[in-house]
Amino acid sequence: KNQVEQSPQSLIILEGKNCTLQCNYTVSPFSNLRWYKQDTGRGPVSLTIMTFSENTKSNGRYTATLDADTKQSSLHITASQLSDSASYICVVSVTNTGNQFYFGTGTSLTVIP
Amino acid sequence: EAGVAQSPRYKIIEKRQSVAFWCNPISGHATLYWYQQILGQGPKLLIQFQNNGVVDDSQLPKDRFSAERLKGVDSTLKIQPAKLEDSAVYLCASSLAPGGDSEKLFFGSGTQLSVL
Numbered sequence: 001k002n003q004v005e006q007s008p009q010s011l012i013i014l015e016g017k018n019c020t021l022q023c024n025y026t027v028s029p030f031s032n033l034r035w036y037k038q039d040t041g042r043g044p045v046s047l048t049i050m051t052f053s054e055n056t057k058s059n060g061r062y063t064a065t066l067d068a069d070t071k072q073s074s075l076h077i078t079a080s081q082l083s084d085s086a087s088y089i090c091v092v093s094v095t096n097t098g099n100q101f102y103f104g105t106g107t108s109l110t111v112i113p
Numbered sequence: 114e115a116g117v118a119q120s121p122r123y124k125i126i127e128k129r130q131s132v133a134f135w136c137n138p139i140s141g142h143a144t145l146y147w148y149q150q151i152l153g154q155g156p157k158l159l160i161q162f163q164n165n166g167v168v169d170d171s172q173l174p175k176d177r178f179s180a181e182r183l184k185g186v187d188s189t190l191k192i193q194p195a196k197l198e199d200s201a202v203y204l205c206a207s208s209l210a211p212g213g214d215s216e217k218l219f220f221g222s223g224t225q226l227s228v229l
Contacts, residue, residue, distance in 0.1 A: 004155075034218070043117070043204050043220030044156070089155055091218075100169070101218070103155030 002027040004092050006104035013111055017080055021107045023073040023090030031095040035064050035075045038087040038106070047075070047088075080111045115139065117221035119205050125227045131193040134224045138186070138207030142219075144168075147180055147190050148204040150223070156204055162188060192226075200228045 004025045013019050025033070032051045036044035048057045048064040050073070056065045061084075063076045077084055090104040118137040126132050138145050143164050148156035159178065160170040165185040173180070177196070182188040192199055202223040208216050 036220075041222070041225070043206070043222050045220070046217055049217070101158070103157070105153070105155045 002092075002094070002102050004090055004102045004104040006088075006090050006107050008107060009105070010108040011110070013080055013109070015080060015082055015111050015113050019077050019080060019109065021075045021077075021088050021090075021109070023075070023104055025071050025073070025090070025092045025102070025104075027071075027092040027094055027102050029095045030068065030071075031093045033064075033066055033073050034091040034093070035062070035073075036089045036091060038089055040086070044089055077109075080109075082111050082113060085109060085111045117205055117207050117219050119203075119221035119224055121224055122222065123225050123227075125229065126195055127229050128197055129194040131191065132195055132226065133192075134190045134203050134205075134226075136188045136190070136205030136221060138188070138205070139219055142207035142209055143185070144208045145182060145188050146204075146206040146208075146218075147188070148206065150202045150204055152201070159190070159203075195226075195228045197228050200226055202226070 007022045034049045035047040038044040047062050048059050050057050050066045052068050061078045066073045087106040087108050089106040092102045094100045120135050145162045147159040149159050150156040159173045160180045161168040162182045165182050180190045202225050204223045205221045206218050208218050
């Protein structure tokens with residue numbers, strides 16, 4: 001069964017600290033993995049897209065890693081800011097006809113001053 | 114470029130009433146998706162259009178939900194009659210075309226539906 005699981009479910013950190021969010025998936029055949037940031041009351045916004053051959057990709061203070069062998073990904077946020085408070089969703093897509101996306105339930109991050 | 118536009122932003126209705134949501138995707142995007150996002154969960158695909166044809170509607174509750182994209186651009190999603198469990202955020206997303214490792218999926222801000 002194709003599934004995407006994220007941990008932790010929620011996280012509270014102090015401003016300026018680093019944190020790492022986890023994503024494990026059983027989706028097959030794997031095409032790519034995406035991390036989205038969803039602010040409260042807004043639609044998700046893409047942070048990174050990683051294909052099978054990519055191990056790491058950065059977007060500013062966000063760095064995503066992918067281990068296709070263990071089917072795990074992580075999103076590392078460096079020097080967190082209050083504006084990083086949001087839900088972070090891991091999305092895995094498959095290489096079938098059409099376009100199928102499998103969504104995790106997200107990690108709710110709260111950055112406090 | 115303009116993003117995915119959705120309206121209304123919020124809607125409150127009573128159970129058994131009808132409601133419709135509208136989505137205008139990014140210009141030129143052939144693929145359009147409607148997702149249902151219940152509080153605390155990830156988005157669940159309801160229906161996917163490629164131009165004006167349906168690619169996947171396997172998770173659409175067809176007894177009460179309907180969607181159309183008549184001219185391959187704008188789309189509407191309708192619920193008739195609504196149930197309490199339909200309370201959720203309804204997200205519209207679009208992309209240039211299906212497939213592609215770097216294909217970006219753009220989301221609208223969603224319509225938050227509350228069924229009382």
